[in-house]
Amino acid sequence: MKHPASAALAPILVAAVFSLFTACVKKNAQTNSSAGTSIGVFIPGVMSGSPVYEMLVEGVRAAVNRHNGAQGAAAPVELTVIEGGYNQAEWETKLTAMTASFSYDLIVSSNPSLPDIVSHISDRFPDQHFLLLDGRLEGNPRVYTLRYNQREQSYMAGYMAALISEAAGPAPARRVGLVAAQEYPVMNNVILPGFLEGARGVNGGYTVDFRIVGNWYDAAKAGELAADMIQGGVQVLLCIAGGANEGVIHAAAEGGARVIWFDTNGYGIRPGIVAGSSVLYQDKAAYTQMLRYLEGTLPFGTAETLGLSEGYVDFIQDDPVYIETVAPELRERQASMIERIRSGALALPL
Ligand code: RBF
Numbered sequence: 001m002k003h004p005a006s007a008a009l010a011p012i013l014v015a016a017v018f019s020l021f022t023a024c025v026k027k028n029a030q031t032n033s034s035a036g037t038s039i040g041v042f043i044p045g046v047m048s049g050s051p052v053y054e055m056l057v058e059g060v061r062a063a064v065n066r067h068n069g070a071q072g073a074a075a076p077v078e079l080t081v082i083e084g085g086y087n088q089a090e091w092e093t094k095l096t097a098m099t100a101s102f103s104y105d106l107i108v109s110s111n112p113s114l115p116d117i118v119s120h121i122s123d124r125f126p127d128q129h130f131l132l133l134d135g136r137l138e139g140n141p142r143v144y145t146l147r148y149n150q151r152e153q154s155y156m157a158g159y160m161a162a163l164i165s166e167a168a169g170p171a172p173a174r175r176v177g178l179v180a181a182q183e184y185p186v187m188n189n190v191i192l193p194g195f196l197e198g199a200r201g202v203n204g205g206y207t208v209d210f211r212i213v214g215n216w217y218d219a220a221k222a223g224e225l226a227a228d229m230i231q232g233g234v235q236v237l238l239c240i241a242g243g244a245n246e247g248v249i250h251a252a253a254e255g256g257a258r259v260i261w262f263d264t265n266g267y268g269i270r271p272g273i274v275a276g277s278s279v280l281y282q283d284k285a286a287y288t289q290m291l292r293y294l295e296g297t298l299p300f301g302t303a304e305t306l307g308l309s310e311g312y313v314d315f316i317q318d319d320p321v322y323i324e325t326v327a328p329e330l331r332e333r334q335a336s337m338i339e340r341i342r343s344g345a346l347a348l349p350l
Pocket of ligand 1: 240243
């Protein structure tokens, strides 16, 4: 008679051996043809409340569906999405496990911290290919990266924040706000300085009240920070805190302040309170680069930076809620500044 524990374990073992076997078969098949191509998307965080990740999956999925539609059902590309969760200390282990499963021909992700993590993994798994957005790594022959010109993106946010602050009262505090989830090199070296630079484009006297939530989900904490900033005279706040942004919106609505949204069109989130949307088109980037991969033309080893003139960064000006919320003369000044970036008269390289 079989031991009961081993009877219970047997199916698990069989499943484990089988999945290892199919993973190896899949991998081997892939090297010879595009049949059985498997894409894994790693989300460094959670999707809900973070448009950069929602756009990533949307773009990858659209490219896979288009490819599968064109190829017929014979050899569909498979797509798996895995969330890494909010504990950043676990991301490398989780991504290593994903790589070590040998299940994915390509792993797609998005985050400025991913290039470092992937460099470590790539040393141990040199055959694994990666497509990384919102990050930069050049020269690894298995890694392609694309980042956005976030100096342009944050400049446009800062310019509008200062325009609204100037118009808000007779004695503006000349202080705009930035509520960020955490400090990281792109935040400290690109986004915060770009936001300040934009505000100073309106008036050189501006400073930034910069506050840190400590994570990407605590809306109550973000709300407390924002309320304190508004109390101190800040009239317009940029928020880059994922799910915690909700708290900033709430505090602004209570305190008569305005919010500049980042990454996606946020006017509809709280009409009248969100007075600017400085966006990046990560869905378009994910779609375009995934199609290049599926067509075999993604230039691994290279790193691209795309901004306003390439159509990957913008400030949404044609939304009816924006037109209703922001006075015409401010919108005109914002529009002419954007035109100066687009024409190259105002150069904001990274
Ligand atoms: N952005 C989000 O919207 N949600 C997140 O959970 C998130 N987590 C991040 C974790 C780290 C370690 C870093 C460096 C950035 C993170 N970002 C996140 C920010 C994102 O990469 C980007 O800078 C902002 O969305 C602004 O474009």
